[in-house]
Amino acid sequence: MGKMKKLSAELDELKKCGEILIGISDTLKELFSTAEEKKPIKEPNKKEALVEEIPKLERKALLLTDVRAVLADKSRNGYTSDVKALLLKYGADKLSAINPKDYEALLAEAEVIGND
Incomplete structure (x- = not known):
């Protein structure tokens, strides 16, 4: 070429x-x-x-820090219990225990918290 x-x-x-x-x-x-x-x-x-x-495949892979930023923001805005419930749904009591393959789905669900 x-x-x-x-x-x-x-x-x-x-x-x-x-x-x-x-x-x-x-x-x-x-x-x-x-x-x-x-x-x-x-x-x-x-x-x-x-x-x-x-x-x-071309999209940037989500990092723990990307997901943590969104969840921390939701928690600061008064949705701590929703964030904890979401983590439990993915089989963990803390974000670092979540499988990185689940970050995209977790983030998608987290983004709708508080958008009622």
């Missing part, structure tokens, strides 16, 4: 990553907005579709 062709492919990949990051930031902004009004359900846009295209 020629240098220019390789550079072009890398630039295309960089652009795709940028679009994914914009989509993620838009989603986070919507989730954490302070507006109390109900937002209409929208159809997935191009950016969200790109996020879905990323194979699991």
Whole structure:
């Protein structure tokens, strides 16, 4: 592969990553907005579709510190008992005893705590 062709492919990949990051930031902004009004359900846009295209293998593996940060935040916000119940659901009394393969599922369940 020629240098220019390789550079072009890398630039295309960089652009795709940028679009994914914009989509993620838009989603986070919507989730954490302070507006109390109900937002209409929208159809997935191009950016969200790109996020879905990323194979699991390309996604960054979750680390204990990533999961710990989310659980600590939930606990600080008054959901300590929910966090403990979630850990027990995964067969552990503390986060360090959780199997790293379960981090993604654990984090997905933890993120909905307090979003009633």
